[in-house]
Amino acid sequence: MDKLKALVVDDEASVCEAVKAILEIEGLDVVTTTSSADGVEKVKKSVFDLIVSDLKMPGMDGIQFYDKVREIESDSVFIIITAFGTIPSAVDAIKKGVYDYIPKPFTPDEVRIPIRRALEKKRLEQENLALRTQIETRYSFQSIIGNSPEIREVFRVMRHAASSESTVLVTGESGTGKELVARAIHSNSVRARRRFVTVNCGAIPDGLIESELFGHVKGAFTGAIADKKGLAEEADKGTLFLDEIGELATPLQVKLLRLLQEGEFLRIGDTQPRRVNVRVVAATNRDLKKCIVDKTFREDLYYRLNVIPIELPPLRRRAEDIPLLVNHFLEKHKGKAEEKQLTGIAKEAMQALMNYHYPGNIRELENSVEYAIAFTAGPVILREDLPKYTLEEKKLSGEAQKIPLMPLKDAKYQFERSLIMAALIESGGNISEAARILRIHRQNLQQKIRLLDIDLSSVSPV
Ligand SMILES: Nc1ncnc2c1ncn2[C@@H]1O[C@H](COP(=O)(O)OP(=O)(O)OP(=O)(O)O)[C@@H](O)[C@H]1O
Ligand SMILES: [Mg+2]
Structure with missing residues (x-):
């Protein structure tokens, strides 16, 4: 396991050194600084498990420093060092969320004990999180329904993707489950207990997406009244899901490529590149190869993204999954009409659902089932309870007429x-x-x- 990292901030260098020595004996990796402003910079650049800060410092005091840190991250344990006489303010600080305080002057034990307690608490929190993730993990693979050879191939590649750090490109028509697959990969990966951050490249206007994705610094443009973290930073150590990647404007494609290749990006208006550690999963229902030909998508970015391709088949190509999905959605939604005491679906209705061609794929199938649950008298869903359009379409009729008869x-x-x-x-x-x-x-x-x-x-x- 990695060593835990600590930051010690005190305007007196001798105090920094004393605390550092104690923490190092406890097995932590320690960085010190005598300036709280510099402390803020350090917190921006790396992740600390523990921050120990003096309360009274010139410039930004310990409480203001704490507030700044919390604007940047919320995971570290924060402990205040306080001289006799300022203990009441330390108590106020604890009300704000500071974990504990150490009186000054201190004995080694007075530092060691609260810190051990704090780190133990953090460890327990993380264990709980891991446990929760395990439960969610088991759930998330189960939530993808299907048993056709096509979907089993998808599962196979997904397992491979989950145990790797490579970029994944999920393609498929609308409603085929691209987002579901992206989430499942995340929650089965080592990053599961970190965040899964979605950026919908198609829904955010061109002018806003860069700031949304990479953040900006104060004054970068009118309205930039404070520094702002972008979603790429929010996803640090987790998964960044770039949905509808085909819609991303070309100038941003260049910036994304830099993030993928070098792990670096710039907040708008900043000159100092920042680093993040994100795993990227992208999705699109466009044919990116065609976009490359049309010059709307960069070829180099395409190859960077397409390290592990996952192509989700349209539902009409795997009709054998339809009964499983229908039953799954019946179970999922039948609670909305409990009085109907639904027991299942008639054979003719299932047949009709299997014959339809689903331009909207699984989302459309789910909607059809919900519709039927709302309209049926129960307890069995009949053919006439289905939305009319699913009945009118006979999947093969159009196609069949075109085929010349032969042995x-x-x-x-x-x-x-x-x-x-x-x-x-x-x-x-x-x-x-x-x-x-x-x-x-x-x-x-x-x-x-x-x-x-x-x-x-x-x-x-x-
Ligand atoms: N294999 C599956 N098993 C169960 N539910 C599924 C499956 N695939 C998709 N769904 C459900 O269908 C709906 C659509 O899935 P999702 O949003 O992941 O599709 P999408 O490909 O991202 O669509 P779009 O391109 O429109 O964004 C969701 O409610 C999802 O839970
Ligand atoms: Mg989607």
């Missing part, structure tokens, strides 16, 4: 051949890669290429 065997041959050609074109003629796309073995693919008489030179790039 099934020929149709299978044609389809398999076109599919394999498409995969080979996508992989630039690389057989292993095409086999991975098709999720079959390389040898199996080679055999099929021979049997289906596919000319590899027709699919390889020139």
Whole structure:
């Protein structure tokens, strides 16, 4: 485990040294300063578990210093050193949230004991947090429903993503569960007990997003009346979720790239770069490759983000998950109509739900189930309780009419051949890669290429 870090602030250097010596024996890493203003700078730049500060200091006194620190962070344990005679103000300080005070002059024990107590309290708090996280963790993987090969592949990549620190890019149509997946990765990662901070790049106007993301310093622009931390800093040691990343303006893409590559950024109006330690998960329902061609998305940023790609399949491609999801949403929402004593859903209604094509994906399915719960007389949801549009659409009818009639065997041959050609074109003629796309073995693919008489030179790039 890392050593705990402490900051000692006292205008008398000898007091700093005395406290430092005691804390070092206790196993802490100690930084000292004789100026409270410098103390504030130090707190901005690194994370301290414990801060010990004198009460009476020239310039910013101990209480003002405490207030400043709390504007920056709220995790450290703060202890005040106070000379005899100023104990009443120390008591006031405790009412404000200072953890304890040490009288001055002090014996080593008078420093050691409150500090041990404080650190023990912090350790317990963290254990509680970890315990809570474990419970949430178990819950969060369960909250993603599905058993189709497509979703199981997603789970596999998610597990890999959760145990790694690499950037993740989650793509998929609207309502396919991108945010749910991003949260689950966070709460199954080592960062779980730190924050998951969402930035919706599409919802924040261009003019505000930089300050929102990276913060600003006082006076940076009209209205910047005080220093402000950005969301990237809020997410320090945690996960920064950049939703709708495809909407991010290009100048900010450059700044984000710097954050990803160097862990550095500037608050607006600041000259001193700051460092944060964040894990980035980004999501989009856009085709970023197309955005690169259109020059609205930077290619270098794309590759930085797309280290672990997770593509969420649209619901219509994994209809076998629909019954599981329907039952899940029935359980989730049936409490809203307790008087109906719902027991389940009729076969025809389930069939109708399975046949619909869900442009709004899982969100739309959930809405349909909620709708049915509201409209059914109960205790069983019937076909006519479903929203009308889910019934009118017959998933295959449009598509089916376009297909010329032929023996099934020929149709299978044609389809398999076109599919394999498409995969080979996508992989630039690389057989292993095409086999991975098709999720079959390389040898199996080679055999099929021979049997289906596919000319590899027709699919390889020139
Ligand atoms: N596999 C799943 N199991 C259970 N619920 C799911 C699943 N996928 C998505 N949901 C639910 O569907 C809704 C939409 O999911 P989410 O907000 O994560 O989608 P999204 O891809 O971020 O959508 P958008 O692109 O519109 O922002 C949420 O209520 C979520 O809980
Ligand atoms: Mg979303």
